[in-house]
Amino acid sequence: MKDQHEPVSLDEYVLRAIPNSYQYYQANLEIPVALAAFQANRTRDGTGLSVFRESCFLDSAQAPSIVAHALPKRGDYYVVRLAVADLKLLSLTVLPDPKQDQPLGHALIPELGYIQYEKNKPKAKEVQRELAKLASAPGAIRFIPIASRQDA
Amino acid sequence: MAHHRSARSEVSTLPGAMSDDVLTSGGESRRSWSRIIDDLLAMYAMRDNWDGLGAEAPGSDLLRSTIDLVCLLGEEPEIPVPSRIIPTPIGTVLLEWQIARRYLEWEVTRPYTAECMSKEPGKPARHWTFDWCPAHTDQGMAFEHAVLSQPATQSGQSIASEQVYIAA
Numbered sequence: 001m002k003d004q005h006e007p008v009s010l011d012e013y014v015l016r017a018i019p020n021s022y023q024y025y026q027a028n029l030e031i032p033v034a035l036a037a038f039q040a041n042r043t044r045d046g047t048g049l050s051v052f053r054e055s056c057f058l059d060s061a062q063a064p065s066i067v068a069h070a071l072p073k074r075g076d077y078y079v080v081r082l083a084v085a086d087l088k089l090l091s092l093t094v095l096p097d098p099k100q101d102q103p104l105g106h107a108l109i110p111e112l113g114y115i116q117y118e119k120n121k122p123k124a125k126e127v128q129r130e131l132a133k134l135a136s137a138p139g140a141i142r143f144i145p146i147a148s149r150q151d152a
Numbered sequence: 153m154a155h156h157r158s159a160r161s162e163v164s165t166l167p168g169a170m171s172d173d174v175l176t177s178g179g180e181s182r183r184s185w186s187r188i189i190d191d192l193l194a195m196y197a198m199r200d201n202w203d204g205l206g207a208e209a210p211g212s213d214l215l216r217s218t219i220d221l222v223c224l225l226g227e228e229p230e231i232p233v234p235s236r237i238i239p240t241p242i243g244t245v246l247l248e249w250q251i252a253r254r255y256l257e258w259e260v261t262r263p264y265t266a267e268c269m270s271k272e273p274g275k276p277a278r279h280w281t282f283d284w285c286p287a288h289t290d291q292g293m294a295f296e297h298a299v300l301s302q303p304a305t306q307s308g309q310s311i312a313s314e315q316v317y318i319a320a
Binding site: 017026030041071072073122125126 | 205277
């Protein structure tokens with residue numbers, strides 16, 4: 001288990017919560033996860049897109065569920081798991097960003113923050129698409145909202 | 153008038169564009185244009201923070217213009233129904249087509265303007281913008297392609313723009 005202030009290493013995994021609404025996950029598509037799942041929020045994600053470090057949890061298998069239930073809509077999210085090494089291949093970095101009002105292991109991907117998005121939208125969209133593909137790969141989804149488990 | 157070629161050319165060249173059977177590969181079975189309109193109408197009820205994480209709800213002007221766009225596209229029999237239509241966390245609306253490994257999205261970023269991206273396997277992504285005008289004319293629907301200023305560009309370059317008017 002890593003301290004959440006430690007630098008992120010290439011062998012780590014990060015978790016990203018995806019809203020369980022408006023077809024953000026649609027199982028019968030080739031890329032079920034929508035690109036917008038990696039769209040930075042204008043106000044909250046200015047300097048980076050929020051993710052959570054799996055290695056900061058005592059029981060990494062429980063981490064996706066803990067993250068989903070710690071967020072405001074209490075479990076009503078999909079949670080996907082991405083390898084930091086795969087993010088690096090997309091020229092993305094992960095920086096520790098522990099916050100008291102966030103689940104354990106909060107970190108940021110600065111290249112996906114809203115400020116960067118605004119600077120080069122075409123490039124950002126292409127990266128978002130690659131992330132959606134990674135998040136749609138078999139085994140990437142680690143938590144499914146209870147209400148959606150039959151569909152997924 | 154056949155000046156709306158650019159709108160049609162980007163969407164209708166999706167493989168299987170005219171086949172409902174193929175469309176099922178890009179979405180639920182026989183998903184219809186009216187269902188897309190229903191999805192958009194439902195978005196009028198959205199409020200900010202709809203995801204619990206501070207997402208913005210799309211404004212009514214943007215939704216109105218998106219409905220106009222969907223009506224515009226739906227008029228063309230060879231244009232497939234989008235695979236998915238979703239609000240984004242920044243208050244825009246995304247229309248997405250996924251058919252036979254080809255990906256196309258139109259993001260309505262402000263009323264009557266969409267930023268578009270297409271991606272085919274083995275080719276660089278293409279980006280352009282697409283403008284249309286309100287469907288308020290009383291002489292029926294006809295589309296007039298007015299401006300195609302530049303060819304579509306790849307990422308990192310300036311985005312081409314084009315305008316489509318729904319006009320008499």
